[in-house]
Amino acid sequence: MAFDEGLAERVRNLLHDQNNVVEKKMFGGLCFMVSGHMLVGVLKNELMARVGPVQYDEYLTKPHARKMDFTGRAMTGMIYVSPEGLQKDPDLKFWIDTCLSFTSTLTPKS
Numbered sequence: 001m002a003f004d005e006g007l008a009e010r011v012r013n014l015l016h017d018q019n020n021v022v023e024k025k026m027f028g029g030l031c032f033m034v035s036g037h038m039l040v041g042v043l044k045n046e047l048m049a050r051v052g053p054v055q056y057d058e059y060l061t062k063p064h065a066r067k068m069d070f071t072g073r074a075m076t077g078m079i080y081v082s083p084e085g086l087q088k089d090p091d092l093k094f095w096i097d098t099c100l101s102f103t104s105t106l107t108p109k110s
Contacts, residue, residue, distance in 0.1 A: 003042045004045040007042050007045065007083075007086065007092075008042045010086075010092055011032055011040060011042065011092070015032060018034055018100070019035075020034055020108070021033070022036075026041070027041060027048070029041050029043035029044065030042045035103070035108035036108055036109025037103045037106050037109060038050055039096075039099045040096060040099050043070075043080075046080045046081060046083065047085075047092070047095055048068060048070075048079075049065075049078070049081055049095045050077060050099050051079055051098055051099060052102035053077040056077050056079070059079055062081075063084075063085055064082040064083075064084045064085025065081050066079065066080050066082070068080050
């Protein structure tokens with residue numbers, strides 16, 4: 001499984017104070033789950049971000065964001081952020097916080 005270990009470590013550092021964080025290898029990369037829900041993933045050198053369906057179109061207008069089309073079909077609520085959009089820690093933190101905001105609206109899974 002090839003994914004950017006440095007990016008994964010940066011994600012871990014930003015999630016260090018969150019409860020119920022689980023790492024799971026999937027999609028050929030590493031996913032971070034919070035309370036049983038997929039939050040973000042590291043696929044190769046990109047971030048897979050679960051932003052949710054409501055503001056999906058808005059987040060697609062952000063620099064370096066694009067539709068997640070892992071299966072050949074776009075998955076509403078999920079986007080990829082290219083490495084250029086993740087170089088600075090505040091940029092990565094923006095995406096992590098955005099995803100935490102969405103997943104906090106979901107009922108925790110057991």
